[in-house]
Amino acid sequence: MIERELEAILHASNDNIVITDEKGCILRASQNCRDIYGYDVPELVGQTVYELQDRGIFSPSVTIEVLKKKKEVQLMQKTETGKVVMATGIPVYDEYQCMKRVISFSHDLTELQRLKEDYQQLEVKMKTYQLEMEELREQQSNEMVIRSQAMKKVWSIISRVADSDATVVLLGESGVGKTAFARALHYGSERKEEPFIEINCGAIPASLFESEMFGYEAGSFTGASTKGKIGKVELAHNGTLFLDEIGELPLDMQVKLLKVLQEKTVTKIGSERAKYVNFRLIVATNQPLEEMVKKGTFREDLFYRLHVIPITIPPLRERKEDIAALLYHVLHKQNEKYKMKKFFHAEALDILVEHPWPGNVRELENTIERLVLTTDENSISPKDLPFYTEKIKSDKEEWETLDTLTSQGMTLQQALAEVEKNWLIRAYRQCQTTYEMANALGISQPTVVRRLRKYNIK
Incomplete structure (x- = not known):
């Protein structure tokens, strides 16, 4: 009866279920593995997840990660069939806390991913239509977009x-x-x-x-x-x-x-x-x-x-209101020129609008033409932008600075005290009296005196 119950669960589940032993050898699998991984159950049972990962069927294998980490793992897979899969692996222990089984559940997110992309494209189209309607109401020429x-x-x-x-x-x-x-x-x-x-x-x-x-x-x-x-x-x-x-x-x-x-x-x-x-x-x-x-x-x-x-004529960085409309204007021209259907991902559009554009309109036109010709997908995403890596680097440097502070054992309170001390030192060097310091710092004179004593600033 337990055997029949287990088979019924495997057959009825919308998720693909794979059960392996402690060595990663597949013992059972649900019938829908053909839809997700492109192989029938008999082709998978008896093989190890290590072999299947090497062949690119499980890429990567969630079971291998569970066996390594000895805990539940969740990750994204891309299968040979082109599907995007969310895989969750759960370890099963016996009464002696020895791992005996790994059960993995794989949920096909391909349709959800497609719907997400459709939504993003629809969102971008809505923004485009809004901008086009505004442009019709506003004064502009054939070669320029004028909104600012x-x-x-x-x-x-x-x-x-x-x-x-x-x-x-x-x-x-x-x-x-x-x-x-x-x-x-x-x-x-x-x-x-x-x-x-x-x-x-x-x-x-x-x-x-x-x-x-x-x-x-x-x-x-x-x-x-x-x-x-x-x-x-x-x-x-x-x-x-x-x-x-x-x-x-x-x-x-x-x-x-x-x-x-x-x-x-x-x-x-x-x-x-x-x-x-x-x-x-x-x-x-x-x-x-x-x-x-x-x-x-x-x-x-x-x-x-x-x-x-x-x-x-002001530089582009001083007329932010023109940038979004100009981006769409140039993209439309390049799509027509190269017979493309490229569109901006919402996050990419935000980054493009905030970019300082030191080369002004000429740089913007050249950048969009390059993106239209070199991006693999129709959606121009943040990772496609030439200056996106610089943004990641700067963000990383900020986090590394924070990591450095915490690794040194500095708390938020200590960091705030350090900032306060630096402000007081600057004010002390520039002002003649504690009253001038109080006025510059926006605090009372007795407070200035107490803080100078606290930080031993002489």
Whole structure:
């Protein structure tokens, strides 16, 4: 009857049950082991858990852990069939406290894991929909997501001056999106159907700068094209000329650019004929032009000629409200570009939002593109983030510090006393009297005197 009861339990249980002896040899197993581990009962009975672990069937074996630790053990397994299993092993002792059996229960969590992932994806989608609805209500452009008050202020200025011909200086750290704002100025003006010519002043060698900017006549110098070349300034006729990294412009080119701005004419190398040009000028820099003027590395007259409407674009770390919406915006673009269906795990999104982004929007765009291309799963989780290991390390260092304190036998009371003493020492060094110390520390003067005596601070 006991035998039949045991068989009935094994057959009826929703969990997979495996019974082994004290050496790890399998004596019995429930019928559903095929569903979880991919093997029938006769294939498992008589074999040891050590053999099955080596073959990857039990990975890892909870029975082995019970035999090692002599106590109940619970762990997660991943089976050959691709299932995620919660396994619990329980030791069984005889009247002499000798282990005779190990009974393990394995519960299939695959479906629960899938539901959890579905829930996380649904949660992220809900956040996405909320952000998209907010974005529809708020002002934004095709290339930028604008939600923070700081960026709304910038965009307001951009909108007001876009349709004018006033020279605009875009200031801000590298990667904040100065080029995108320059394009917004162009496409918001009446010149939007005309050329938008961009020149990176820091990327062109000084020896080639004049020929690139102003062009040259055929055969005007050795190596010149026999057909001559039209300069970038002339190409911008009736359109917009955007000079990025204007702070890198050589001094001799600054003189010639100033002449072009004043006379609205450009003369090719090797030519004596000046040609009229009509363009709107936008410049950008991440350098302090005023300081460069004082040092003599940037012409003062050109500075005032350019400094008509300065617009400073704040770094990403100073406009946290933009980061989440920008992350979704970039992710959507990369998913479309690479035909992917990636989405952010909720915890990963929190870490991304709190990241300082020293490289600003450019760093964010590059990071998301890399994540879309390199992550194995559709869900972008915290472990996929390039800076997640640094966070783990810093957290670990904090715990190691706490471990060091406790290993030294320091209690919380002693730690607080140490902090109090350090504060008193600092106040003692900086203040002239105990009354000044009391005012600085926010306590009474008699208390200061008593604490100085307590810690023997002289």
